[in-house]
Amino acid sequence: MKLKFIFSCCLFIAVLGSNETVFSQTKKTVKTVTKVTTTTRSAASKQDIEAGKMLISKSDCMGCHSPENKMVGPAYVTIAQTYPMTDANVTALSQKIINGGSGKWGQIPMTPHPAITSPDAKKIVKYILSLKK
Numbered sequence: 001m002k003l004k005f006i007f008s009c010c011l012f013i014a015v016l017g018s019n020e021t022v023f024s025q026t027k028k029t030v031k032t033v034t035k036v037t038t039t040t041r042s043a044a045s046k047q048d049i050e051a052g053k054m055l056i057s058k059s060d061c062m063g064c065h066s067p068e069n070k071m072v073g074p075a076y077v078t079i080a081q082t083y084p085m086t087d088a089n090v091t092a093l094s095q096k097i098i099n100g101g102s103g104k105w106g107q108i109p110m111t112p113h114p115a116i117t118s119p120d121a122k123k124i125v126k127y128i129l130s131l132k133k
Contacts (some may be wrong), residue, residue, distance in 0.1 A: 044085055044126040052127025055120055064110070067131065074105045080132035089129070094121035 056062065064072040083089040098121050100112030116124070 044090075044130055048123045048126045049130045050127075051120075052123035052125070052130075055116075055124050056127065059113070059116070059124075061124070072108055073110060076128045076131050077133060080129050083129060085126070085129045085132070090122050090125045093125040093128075094118060097121045097124060 065074070065076060067076045069075050070078065079093075083093065095118075096110070097113055098116055098118065099114075100110050102109035113121075
């Protein structure tokens, strides 16, 4: 009887000890997984955003786009909700402004704007993507 009690206590302690080891390993794993990188985010300064807003107001963009409502093209807010503000998206969308295109938002093509420079197109895109709600 005494032997069974001692054996049961040893088994109980062994089980508790192994659970503590598993718990400690899990805790260590969680610490290493929590690292976050933010290198893909684009730096959109207030100055770029304001310049983009000004460039849109002086262009023909408002003939097909609206900040809040779909017109011929998508609303700026819808574009902002679709694309995060990353360097890759700013570059790709600025090229879409310059070269035009179709397919993503419907069959009506966006006319090319070759007179808009790449830096100005990027400012326009930064303004549009800053409207994300």
